[in-house]
Amino acid sequence: MEHAQQARRRKQRKEKIIRAMLLSPALLTIGGFLIAPLFIVLVYSFLTPGTYGGVIWEATFDAYIQFLFERDFLDESLVFSTAYLEIYGRSFVQAIVSTIACFIIGFPTAYFIATRPEHQKNMWVLLVTVPYWVNLLIRTISMLFLIRNEGPLNYGLQAIGLIDSPLQIAYTNFGVGIGLVYSYLPFMVLPLYATIERFDFRLVEVAYDLYADRWTVLFKIIMPICLPGIIAGSLLVFIPSLGSFIAPDLLGGGKNLMIGNLIALQFQGSRNWPFGSAAAMIVMSVVMVALIIYTRQQTRSKIQVH
Amino acid sequence: MSGARNSAVKIEHIVKRFGAGDRAVYALADVSLDIRDNEFFTLLGPSGCGKTTLLRCIAGFEQPTEGNILLFGEEIDELPPNKRPVNTVFQHYALFPHMTVAANVGFGLQMLKRSKREIEQTVESILKLVHMEQLADRRSTQLSGGQQQRVALARALATRPKVLLLDEPLSALDLKLRQQMRDELKQLQEETGITFIFVTHDQEEALTMSDRVAVMSEGKLQQVGTPSEIYERPNNRFVADFIGETNLFDVTVEGIKGGEATCVTSGGTRVIAIAIEGCKVGDTVSLSVRPERIRFAADAVDGDSLIGVIERPTYLGTDTHYRVRLADGFTVLVRLQNTHGAANGVAVGDTVTLRFDPDAVVMLTD
Numbered sequence: 001m002e003h004a005q006q007a008r009r010r011k012q013r014k015e016k017i018i019r020a021m022l023l024s025p026a027l028l029t030i031g032g033f034l035i036a037p038l039f040i041v042l043v044y045s046f047l048t049p050g051t052y053g054g055v056i057w058e059a060t061f062d063a064y065i066q067f068l069f070e071r072d073f074l075d076e077s078l079v080f081s082t083a084y085l086e087i088y089g090r091s092f093v094q095a096i097v098s099t100i101a102c103f104i105i106g107f108p109t110a111y112f113i114a115t116r117p118e119h120q121k122n123m124w125v126l127l128v129t130v131p132y133w134v135n136l137l138i139r140t141i142s143m144l145f146l147i148r149n150e151g152p153l154n155y156g157l158q159a160i161g162l163i164d165s166p167l168q169i170a171y172t173n174f175g176v177g178i179g180l181v182y183s184y185l186p187f188m189v190l191p192l193y194a195t196i197e198r199f200d201f202r203l204v205e206v207a208y209d210l211y212a213d214r215w216t217v218l219f220k221i222i223m224p225i226c227l228p229g230i231i232a233g234s235l236l237v238f239i240p241s242l243g244s245f246i247a248p249d250l251l252g253g254g255k256n257l258m259i260g261n262l263i264a265l266q267f268q269g270s271r272n273w274p275f276g277s278a279a280a281m282i283v284m285s286v287v288m289v290a291l292i293i294y295t296r297q298q299t300r301s302k303i304q305v306h
Numbered sequence: 307m308s309g310a311r312n313s314a315v316k317i318e319h320i321v322k323r324f325g326a327g328d329r330a331v332y333a334l335a336d337v338s339l340d341i342r343d344n345e346f347f348t349l350l351g352p353s354g355c356g357k358t359t360l361l362r363c364i365a366g367f368e369q370p371t372e373g374n375i376l377l378f379g380e381e382i383d384e385l386p387p388n389k390r391p392v393n394t395v396f397q398h399y400a401l402f403p404h405m406t407v408a409a410n411v412g413f414g415l416q417m418l419k420r421s422k423r424e425i426e427q428t429v430e431s432i433l434k435l436v437h438m439e440q441l442a443d444r445r446s447t448q449l450s451g452g453q454q455q456r457v458a459l460a461r462a463l464a465t466r467p468k469v470l471l472l473d474e475p476l477s478a479l480d481l482k483l484r485q486q487m488r489d490e491l492k493q494l495q496e497e498t499g500i501t502f503i504f505v506t507h508d509q510e511e512a513l514t515m516s517d518r519v520a521v522m523s524e525g526k527l528q529q530v531g532t533p534s535e536i537y538e539r540p541n542n543r544f545v546a547d548f549i550g551e552t553n554l555f556d557v558t559v560e561g562i563k564g565g566e567a568t569c570v571t572s573g574g575t576r577v578i579a580i581a582i583e584g585c586k587v588g589d590t591v592s593l594s595v596r597p598e599r600i601r602f603a604a605d606a607v608d609g610d611s612l613i614g615v616i617e618r619p620t621y622l623g624t625d626t627h628y629r630v631r632l633a634d635g636f637t638v639l640v641r642l643q644n645t646h647g648a649a650n651g652v653a654v655g656d657t658v659t660l661r662f663d664p665d666a667v668v669m670l671t672d
Contacts, residue, residue, distance in 0.1 A: 202398060203400055205396075206396060206402075207402075209367075209387050209388070209394045210413050210417055210461070210465070211388045211414055211418055213388060224404045225402075225404050
């Protein structure tokens with residue numbers, strides 16, 4: 001009796017070890033490449049900046065205070081300042097506009113691909129992704145050459161007589177927007193394609209049969225059913241747009257700081273690592289909250305379904 | 307106009323052709339039909355016979371290559387599906403997965419811009435009609451197949467269409483539910499007074515529910531008539547064979563006397579049938595005899611009788627099917643009702659004489 005029990009216990013212990021070993025690669029990856037770096041950023045955001053970069057191990061909330069307040073030079077009193085909030089606001093607006101633009105361009109594109117004959121679909125998907133085999137920096141610089149005052153776009157428009165003097169597109173927020181849309185469009189198209197491809201087009205026939213017109217079919221049937229893909233695509237465009245660094249730097253001419261540039265600046269010129277870390281933590285928490293709300297809604301609608 | 311009732315859907319020489327030239331395929335080859343108001347009309351045929359194409363032409367999803375469709379006397383060929391006052395119940399239910407049952411049912415009314423109150427009231431009453439009022443707030447994806455079909459039916463009926471098109475709506479349900487839904491559909495049609503055009507490949511559905519049935523094959527109408535007409539008096543071999551079970555004999559007409567034709571099989575057996583119009587001595591025709599019209603006779607054997615050996619009985623509970631092999635090798639199916647138990651007084655290997663009345667024999671020319 002006792003012997004059998006011992007054997008069973010030994011077996012259970014063995015299974016436990018095997019399970020831990022099988023899980024370890026995933027746990028190590030998540031721990032080493034995700035949680036640990038994030039933890040370092042979090043810790044750094046509460047430290048004091050060193051004079052030549054790096055940090056001094058003295059805990060302080062200074063970085064977070066600096067985000068919202070300006071310290072008066074003379075009496076050290078704190079004055080509320082919107083300078084950084086403006087950068088964040090501008091970045092959010094820029095990211096939202098780019099996401100919407102990506103959706104407006106991406107939805108018809110994805111719809112087109114999804115409704116092609118089976119053997120053509122993969123080719124179209126491939127064509128969407130081909131430009132992304134080129135380095136992002138090179139693509140952004142190429143975009144700059146296209147839209148600058150002496151670029152082919154302006155020359156072309158002038159040649160056909162639509163405009164007299166070059167349009168200032170480069171080094172404006174609009175130019176940054178073009179860069180962002182170009183950079184992240186596939187992230188919108190691919191998830192949209194995946195959902196529209198699975199869409200049951202017989203439902204369109206049913207809706208037509210029940211007196212719906214084209215637009216109603218699009219807005220009340222196709223889009224709501226494809227909502228998970230729309231949300232996924234929007235997140236995949238919005239998040240990198242919000243933290244983008246190359247497009248605002250090159251296409252915006254560094255005139256209007258965006259979040260990405262602000263953070264980069266803290267680690268380069270300003271040598272204020274804690275503030276850079278804090279700035280990163282703030283963006284991340286905002287995005288996280290949005291994501292949590294989204295996933296909660298998803299699970300809730302899934303519970304409703306089953 | 308036919309009879310006392312108005313024409314609901316009049317189909318005039320509809321042709322639906324796919325492709326062109328030598329490779330053209332005819333889904334519908336010159337079909338004309340007059341479906342009356344308040345009628346339960348069934349299009350019956352094997353898959354690929356064109357019945358669904360015809361239904362889709364009426365709904366507006368397909369454009370006929372030639373011909374006209376009139377709805378209560380008005381041409382509707384130019385109207386898109388969302389402008390035609392006909393609704394469809396699809397084989398695959400196709401409920402909107404992101405909506406509740408009530409929203410599904412109310413969708414058509416909403417599209418017609420009816421008032422909120424009217425929509426609510428109609429949805430409630432129509433859900434009651436299909437016994438789904440308890441589940442109005444459920445997501446459509448949470449329903450069983452039978453429930454989904456009821457909702458699909460309610461959704462199509464909610465706008466009170468002049469004609470309801472049903473595309474094999476019961477084929478995905480299990481047998482018990484299918485039988486129950488048959489009764490409900492028929493009752494619903496009678497209660498609402500809406501013209502139902504029902505497409506099916508299931509002859510039992512067609513016979514039990516319909517006022518009239520159109521049998522189709524290869525894009526053509528084979529016969530239009532009441533269920534008993536198409537069963538008892540089929541027009542041709544296809545209809546006789548497709549509707550129910552039958553025994554088909556290839557015979558030659560030997561003599562005609564007093565409306566009755568004496569026909570002879572290749573094996574030399576004589577069968578008397580009621581002569582159809584235009585049949586002459588020497589014609590080669592087919593004779594159809596339903597298995598339930600044949601009985602075993604023990605009486606004197608004469609030269610003209612069909613005599614055979616019982617080969618294989620199939621016991622079906624209410625009745626038994628016997629395969630009887632005739633002297634010329636032909637097998638005849640006989641169906642006996644088990645009114646006195648399963649035995650029927652015969653056993654495998656018995657030699658029996660088959661008897662049937664001349665009016666049980668239907669002569670078919672093609």
